[in-house]
Amino acid sequence: MVAGYRFIRVDGKKIAEHRHVVEQREGRKLARNEIVHHVDGNPLNNDPDNLVILTRSEHQRLHHMGAKQRRWTVEEEDRAVELENAGMTMMQVTKVLGRSISSVGDHLRKRRKKVTFSPSLPLRVR
Numbered sequence: 534m535v536a537g538y539r540f541i542r543v544d545g546k547k548i549a550e551h552r553h554v555v556e557q558r559e560g561r562k563l564a565r566n567e568i569v570h571h572v573d574g575n576p577l578n579n580d581p582d583n584l585v586i587l588t589r590s591e592h593q594r595l596h597h598m599g600a601k602q603r604r605w606t607v608e609e610e611d612r613a614v615e616l617e618n619a620g621m622t623m624m625q626v627t628k629v630l631g632r633s634i635s636s637v638g639d640h641l642r643k644r645r646k647k648v649t650f651s652p653s654l655p656l657r658v659r
């Protein structure tokens with residue numbers, strides 16, 4: 534379940550309020566591929582003027598843009614692994630590197646795959 538959204542009941546069915554507001558505004562049902570995005574970033578601001586319909590891939594792109602603006606360097610990946618091995622949580626590594634949690638997660642996973650496991654190298658598995 535997505536946290537932070539307001540849900541309402543319409544004709545006995547539970548629906549996310551922001552989707553319902555847009556359906557009323559457009560006068561039609563939304564397709565599954567249509568994602569309603571909150572322009573101001575506040576998931577509780579369901580003012581019709583704050584809601585825009587994006588395709589699933591457009592929405593994906595929008596939310597990953599910040600992380601993709603800077604390319605990851607090998608040094609930064611090394612640092613992420615180092616910090617994680619030093620006992621920092623992924624959330625803390627995220628803050629240190631100024632990256633999104635999903636971006637840090639992707640790169641740590643990518644790196645773990647490259648590393649061949651040896652008993653002298655303890656890798657944290659969550």
Ligand SMILES: [Zn+2]
Pocket residue numbers: 569570571592596
């Ligand atoms: Zn969004």
